[in-house]
Amino acid sequence: MIERYRNIQDRIARACDSVGRDASSVTLIAVSKTYPASAIQELYDLGHRDFGESRLQELVPKVEELPKDIRWHFIGKLQSNKTRRAAEICHAIHTIETSSQLKELNKSEKSVDVFIEVNVAEEEQKSGILQNSLDTFVQDVIRCEQANLSGLMTIGPVVQDPEQSRPYFRKLRHLGESIGTKNLSMGMSLDFEVGIQEGATHIRVGTLLFGARD
């Protein structure tokens, strides 16, 4: 684990160098879905605090078992009726895409950082809002008292070559600039370096850190 972790940190630093960014401007979210709490604890003991999960049923027991200063990032498809609970236990929700989620979020006791998920490649049956609905949806998010708009997030199409992700990441950056948000959640094990070069502030890495999932 420690070798993998150090290796990713080195790669993040090099990707930042390649475009003149400071490595501290990138948050590595360790995507721990399907891995046991013990794997999370191991990384926590190395000083890591940001973890990503995609199912609430899996997250809740982990939250109960693990240290309280972990920052949980919700990165999975989120049914609106679970949004309130997710807000109560997470530091950030990366998959906000419907008004009904926002309505539920307003019932939460606590506010939460949110990323609007954008379907940049306009793939059918993919979650995330389309570019032409973004401006309207941003207004909805701003009106939602319990949502602190942090930025935009995308899950690009599955690619073989990381360079294939670049146009989608670039597009997300331009959209972020157009609405004036600060953060971009983009890039996974295969393409996080391209994500960083295109401005990612949050990268979501699972298999490269924890090994292949079943």
Ligand SMILES: *Cc1c(COP(=O)(O)O)cnc(C)c1O
């Ligand atoms: C699983 C997942 C990741 C991590 O993917 P890896 O290829 O394992 O790095 C990142 N983002 C989302 C939304 C995911 O569901």
